[in-house]
Amino acid sequence: HFSKRQLQKWYKGFMQDCPNGELNRTTFLNMYSTFFPDGKAKSFYEHLFRTFDQDNSGNIDFREFIIAISTTQNGTPEEKLNLAFQLYDIDRNGTIEESEMTEIIKAIYLMVGEVYEDDSVAQSRTQAIFKKMDINKDNVLTKQEFVKGCLEDEQLYDLLACPDKES
DSSP: OOOHHHHHHHHHHHHHHOTTSEEEHHHHHHHHHTTSTTSTTHHHHHHHHHHHOTTOSSEEEHHHHHHHHHHHHHOOHHHHHHHHHHHHOTTOSSEEEHHHHHHHHHHHHHHTTOOOSSSHHHHHHHHHHHHHHOTTOSSEEEHHHHHHHHHTOHHHHHHHHOTTSOO
16 A cells, blocks of 8 residues: 555665564553553553554564555555454454453553543443444454444444544
8 A cells, every 4th residue: 555665765764663573562562651641541451452463562663554554544444444453353263252342442442531430431332332233143243243243333334433533
C-alpha cells in the first residue's frame, strides 16, 4: 500500500528509532505512552504489540511494522478486519473466545476513559456481539464469522476494527 519512496522514508525513520532493526515491547509502549501519558492505554497497546509481532519473537521488525502500518492506514476493510481478528485472538488459536473479546473491550474502555466497577459492562457488550456474530452458536468466533459480522454491521466494524477512532 506504499510507494517505494514512502517505504524508504518509513524505513529510514524506523532505523533511526530502532538502530538494531527491531522495535522491542518497551520502546513500543513508550512511544504510545506519549499519546496516553496517564497509562490507561497500556493494556490495549500490549495487545497491539502482540498483534503486530506476527512471528511472536518479542520484537517487531521492519516488515511486521510496515505491514501493520500499511494495513491500519490504507488497508481494505477486510484487511483491517483480519488484523483486528488477530488483536482479539489473544491465544492465537484461530478463534475468538468470549473471554478474549471481553479482555480487549475492557482495555478499550480503559483507554478511552470509560471505567466501570466490574467487568459486567464489557461482558454484556461481548455477549451482544457474540449473539450477532456467532452464526453456528459454538461460543467462539471464527475469522469468517468475525469479518462477515463486522462487514454487515457498521457499528460493530467501528467498535471492533477501529477501537482508537473517536466515536
